[in-house]
Amino acid sequence: MAAVTKAMRIRNxxxxxxxxxxxxxxxxxxxxxxIxxxxxxxxxxSPLQIPVFVTTQNRARLGDTVSELKPYLTGPHVRADVDKTLFSMVTPEIRALLPETSPTASNDASSGNNTPLDVIIVGIETHICVTQTTLDLLALGHRVxxxxxxxxSCNEGERGIALARLRDAGAIVTTSESLLFEILGDAKRGEFKAVSGLVKDTKEQTKGALDVFCKI
Structure with missing residues (x-):
């Protein structure tokens, strides 16, 4: 069976x-x-039925997930909403929900519950929690x-260093729009209209984010 590689398309x-x-x-x-x-x-x-895993860091002191995201954190596709003290999102609670796999496991969707995840990660801080989460997921055999x-991050300069390190470690650094269309894969899919409409509606916000974050 094929090993998980960066060259493969998103499947899970x-x-x-x-x-x-x-x-x-x-x-x-x-x-x-x-945000x-x-x-x-x-x-x-939601339309793509992508499982969602959410964490907060010391919620009692640092507050809940921001209000803009809260309306979308309901439904069966939201698998976990965990408060933590670990910097990594791979807490015992979340790890228990992940497929058991290894760095040489197959990425064939027919392989069942052991199919490695293609984890898409957003959040903060790039050089701390995002980095440690990514490294832990890679070590477990998932792609990130x-x-x-x-x-x-708090300091803009930390982002580029962290992204370079994560790319070297085996993560894939890409953009939100690229990921959405890769997951879709085909304009004939029933979800295409909803996702392409969302991309169109958020065109200006996406451009703004790219202008500040993606001059790498």
């Missing part, structure tokens, strides 16, 4: 929302643009797509 997507909380609004570089990208992906996750227009 999951969306990880990392610590996008209220108290971080004044501290994170271009936080509102990160807009995350909202777009969350809106698409770090959304360049959907991650940030």
């Amino acid at each position: 997507p999951a969306l990880f929302i990392c610590d996008i909380q209220e108290k971080f609004r004044p501290a994170i570089y271009e936080y509102q643009k990160l 807009s990208t995350s909202e777009k992906l969350l809106k698409a996750s 797509y770090v959304v360049a227009d959907g991650v940030s």
Whole structure:
């Protein structure tokens, strides 16, 4: 069976929302643009039935997930909403929900519950929680797509260093729009109208996020 490689297309997507909380609004570089990208992906996750995993960091002190995202954190595709003290999202609660796999496991969708995930991650901070989550998922045999227009840090300069490290570690650094159309794969799919309409409706927000986050 084929090993999981970066060259393969997305087959088993999951969306990880990392610590996008209220108290971080004044501290994170271009936080509102990160929120807009995350909202777009969350809106698409429902028609595409992409499993969603959400974390907060010390919710009692740092606040709940931001209000813009809360309306989209319901439904059977939302698999976890976990508060944590670990920096990584791969907490015991979330790890228990992930497929058991290995770095050499097959990425064939017919292989059942052991199919590695194609984890799409947005959130903060790029060099801390996003990095540690990505490294843990890679070590477990999953692929990780770090959304360049959907991650940030307090210090702008941390982003580029972290993204370069994660790319070297085996993660795929890409954009939200590229991911959505890769998941769709075919304009004949029933979900195409909803997703393409969402992309059109968020065109200006996407451009704004790309302008600040993707000059790499």
